Every structure is written in C-alpha cells, then in structure tokens.
Amino acid sequence: MENITKVWVGKLPEDSPYVKPFRMYYVQNGVEKNWDLLKVHDSVAIVLYNTSRQKLVLVRQFRPAVYHGVITSEKGTFDKVDLAAFPPAIGVTLELCAGIVDKSKSWAEIAREEMVEECGYDVPVERIEQVMVYRSGVGSSGAKQAMYYCEVTDDDKANSGGGVGDELIEVVELSLDEGRQMVQQGAVNNSPPSCLMGLMWFFANKAPKSA
Amino acid sequence: MENITKVWVGKLPEDSPYVKPFRMYYVQNGVEKNWDLLKVHDSVAIVLYNTSRQKLVLVRQFRPAVYHGVITSEKGTFDKVDLAAFPPAIGVTLELCAGIVDKSKSWAEIAREEMVEECGYDVPVERIEQVMVYRSGVGSSGAKQAMYYCEVTDDDKANSGGGVGDELIEVVELSLDEGRQMVQQGAVNNSPPSCLMGLMWFFANKAPKSA
Structure with a gap:
C-alpha cells in the first residue's frame, strides 16, 4: 500500500506548522534548568467496533516519523536512505x-x-462515548489526547474511508482474536501505546464475553 | 514538590542533544510529500508491583513538556508565563x-x-519480564518503547529512589483500587497512554484476583 519510491531528509523549516520546537527554561528549587520540547497538536482517537460483524476497525498507514525512527534506531541519522x-x-x-x-x-x-x-462510518455525535483523557509524549510534547469509543454497524457505512486529500489510509478490520493478539505479552507492534490501551480497554469493558 | 519559581521559553538551539527536528521528504504514488518530525530517544518503561504491600509503584515529576502543552492548549504559544x-x-x-x-x-x-x-528497587535482570514493544509518537517521533513488568518486595528496596543528578522524582505507591480508578471510563490523567496501558495490562494479567 505504501508505494514509496524515494526518501530523503532536510532541515526543519522555521515556519513548520506541525513541529514547533522550543527550549523551555525554569527555576526549580533555585536551580535554573531547561528542557527541549515541541508543540504538537492535541488529538482525538476512537476505538471503533463494528457490531454487525464483531470487528474492530483500525487504520493502517505509512508514518514518516515511524519510518525515520526505525532507521535511526538502527543506524543513526541519515540524509538519504537505501x-x-x-x-x-x-x-x-x-x-x-x-x-x-x-x-x-x-x-x-x-x-x-x-x-x-x-x-x-457516519454516526451522530451522541453515539460517541468519551473513554479517557491523557497526555502523550510527556518527555517531548505533552499534547492532550482524548479517547472515544463508538459502536457502529454496516448500516452506518457512508463511504469507503481512506482519508481526505492526499492521505493514504487503509481501513483494517480485526477479529476479536486478532485484537487480543496485539495486546498479548510478548507482542511487538508498530502501533502507538494509545492504540494498545484502547484495545485493552475494549477487551476489559466492551468486548462480547462469549467471543 | 515541584517548587518552580520562574518559567520562560526560547528558541531551540541548533545543537540540542534531546530534540532533533527534521523535515522528511518522500515520493508516494509519484507525489512528493513531506512530514515534519523529530528524533527522540528510544525508551523503556516498567510496571512495578510491590507484592509485600500490594502496591503499584509509579513516579511523579514535573514535566516541562506537559506544562508547556497544557498552557499552549489554552492560550497558544508564550514567552513568559504567569x-x-x-x-x-x-x-x-x-x-x-x-x-x-x-x-x-x-x-x-x-x-x-x-x-x-x-x-x-534493586533486582537481578532475570526477574524483569518483557511485556510489549510499540512505537510512541507515531505522528512526530516514532520512537520505540519496550514495556517491562517486575514484581518487587520490600526486601528489594536498596535506596529511596528519586532519580539521579538534578532529577526530582517522587516515588508514589498506589493501591490496586487507586490504580483501577486511573483506567476507569471518564478518567482524566496527566499520564501518558503507556502508563495507562501498563496498568490495564497489569489488571488483566497480573493483579491478584481477590484484591
């Protein structure tokens, strides 16, 4: 799905609307300290469960930051990548x-x-429950995220999804067993902790007991 | 505990060892795209459970990035803060x-x-179990985090903790009920999703059934 043919890295422009890095200074117990951080947008995430077919609805996409992170974990920073x-x-x-x-x-x-x-899936806002609010990236951004839960049916399907503009997002349906495997001990996922947390919350509170 | 007397914000220096922002360029389906991101360190996190007193062991600390995030969520960017x-x-x-x-x-x-x-708590490495591996900050850093679990007893206590150097970290013991409240529907926590995920994993897999 990703169909990427070239990747390279350059300087962050001063006017990036997405990543605004700062150094914050503070005096704690009389000692001046500083911390480098960045402002990122607050966000929402939704645990989506299709009850018509007992499927968890997730999304798959190419994430430049994850691609960059995987490479630099292995070989450090880079300009161009093989x-x-x-x-x-x-x-x-x-x-x-x-x-x-x-x-x-x-x-x-x-x-x-x-x-x-x-x-x-197109549903009225009243059908969306708030699950939890927390802070992501406590060491780097401290952005707020609110997690929601929504049960949908095939009748709520209004279009095929996939994002808007040049977003390339693949809708993925997971069986309950596939979801459980993602949060089993020993699992290695290219997923954020919020996703794993949402799945765990679902299995503890919402999943059909018999499935 | 925080005892902060002054806070201000400046430019990120070019040579920050902690936050290295980049713009990554890539060609996807023939279209050139870019994504602003930063390299942050990979990390470990540990769900710590003291079996002597049935307490979860967590840490409390002032997080500059969270403080900055809370303020900018409300009032946008700032130079000095009241x-x-x-x-x-x-x-x-x-x-x-x-x-x-x-x-x-x-x-x-x-x-x-x-x-x-x-x-x-000072324990041999063999007593530390790996729980899961995942990617934090998929939109901004994509750093890897591995979560571990370790059961400790009062006999493993070697010092009072609190961090090294000028770290100011308060060790906090939570009862199982207090831990459960953090992951209940409707909870609002100044905690990262990895922490909430770790607690949920603990309650699903390790917590004493009778407690």
Whole structure:
C-alpha cells in the first residue's frame, strides 16, 4: 500500500506548522534548568467496533516519523536512505482512527468527522462515548489526547474511508482474536501505546464475553 | 514538590542533544510529500508491583513538556508565563518508572537501572519480564518503547529512589483500587497512554484476583 519510491531528509523549516520546537527554561528549587520540547497538536482517537460483524476497525498507514525512527534506531541519522535496506513497509503502522484538534469544534465532533473521513462510518455525535483523557509524549510534547469509543454497524457505512486529500489510509478490520493478539505479552507492534490501551480497554469493558 | 519559581521559553538551539527536528521528504504514488518530525530517544518503561504491600509503584515529576502543552492548549504559544494563572502543579505527571535508551547495554539492563535510580528497587535482570514493544509518537517521533513488568518486595528496596543528578522524582505507591480508578471510563490523567496501558495490562494479567 505504501508505494514509496524515494526518501530523503532536510532541515526543519522555521515556519513548520506541525513541529514547533522550543527550549523551555525554569527555576526549580533555585536551580535554573531547561528542557527541549515541541508543540504538537492535541488529538482525538476512537476505538471503533463494528457490531454487525464483531470487528474492530483500525487504520493502517505509512508514518514518516515511524519510518525515520526505525532507521535511526538502527543506524543513526541519515540524509538519504537505501529503500532496499529499509523497505517503507517498516514504517507502516496499525492505529486507532484518530485526528488532530485543529478546528474550533467540540472534540467529540472532531472524532465524529475522523470516523467519516478515515473509516467511512457516519454516526451522530451522541453515539460517541468519551473513554479517557491523557497526555502523550510527556518527555517531548505533552499534547492532550482524548479517547472515544463508538459502536457502529454496516448500516452506518457512508463511504469507503481512506482519508481526505492526499492521505493514504487503509481501513483494517480485526477479529476479536486478532485484537487480543496485539495486546498479548510478548507482542511487538508498530502501533502507538494509545492504540494498545484502547484495545485493552475494549477487551476489559466492551468486548462480547462469549467471543 | 515541584517548587518552580520562574518559567520562560526560547528558541531551540541548533545543537540540542534531546530534540532533533527534521523535515522528511518522500515520493508516494509519484507525489512528493513531506512530514515534519523529530528524533527522540528510544525508551523503556516498567510496571512495578510491590507484592509485600500490594502496591503499584509509579513516579511523579514535573514535566516541562506537559506544562508547556497544557498552557499552549489554552492560550497558544508564550514567552513568559504567569505562574499564578498556570501553577506548575498542572505540569506534574504520574507515570511508570521509565528511562531513555542512551547506553550500550541491553534494554532490560537499562530498565533494571531505572528501577534502582528512580524507585530504589534493586533486582537481578532475570526477574524483569518483557511485556510489549510499540512505537510512541507515531505522528512526530516514532520512537520505540519496550514495556517491562517486575514484581518487587520490600526486601528489594536498596535506596529511596528519586532519580539521579538534578532529577526530582517522587516515588508514589498506589493501591490496586487507586490504580483501577486511573483506567476507569471518564478518567482524566496527566499520564501518558503507556502508563495507562501498563496498568490495564497489569489488571488483566497480573493483579491478584481477590484484591
């Protein structure tokens, strides 16, 4: 799905709308300290469960930051990358439907729109439950994320999903067993902890007991 | 605990060892795209359970990135901050014992050292089980984190913890009920999703059934 043919890295432009790095200074117990951090957008994520077919609905996509992270974990920083040595598939993640909070709408409404755009399910906002609020990247960004839960049926499917503009997002349906495997001891996932947390919360609180 | 008397923000220096921002360019389906991201260190986190007293052992600390994130979520970017309007306590988090992978040692050994430094428990590495591996900050850093689990007793306590150097880390013991409250629906935590995930994994797999 990723179909990446070239990858290279350059300087962050001063006016990046996505990554705004800072050094924060503070005096703690009389000692001046500093911490390097960046502002990233707050976000929402949604645990989506299709009850018509007992499937968890997730999204798969190429994540440049993960691709970069996998390579630099192994060989340090780079300017150009050998795609044969590091196939782009190593940067493909499995995640909850999610999106950034960059509009002046309620967070639940943003979650609703992401469900339509990424996964194709169109439901009224009243059907979306808030699960939990927490802070991601406590060492680097401290952005807020709110997690939601929504049960959908095949009747709620309004389009095929896949994102808007030049987003390339693949909708993935997981059986309950496949979801459980992702959160088993020993699992190695190209997924964020929020996704694994959402799956665990689902299995502890919402999954059909008999399945 | 935080005792912060002044906070201000400046430019990220070019040579920051902690936050290295980049713009990554790539060609996908013939279209040139880019993504702004940063390299952060890979890390370990440990779910620590003291069986002598049936307590989960976590750490509390002032997190500059969270403090910055809370303020900018509300009022946008800032140069200097009014500590009365934004008390530093809003930047204090509750997290798993954790640390960055910046030494040429095994990841489990780094987890072992963090347990000693942050929480004061000194155990042989063989007693530390790997739980899961995943990618944090899939949109911004894609860093790898490995989660571990370790049961400790009061006999393993070698020092009072609290971090090394000028780290100010408070060791916090949670009862099982307090831990469960953190992962209940509706919870709002100044904690990262990895911490909540670790607690959920503990309750699903390790917590005493009768407690």
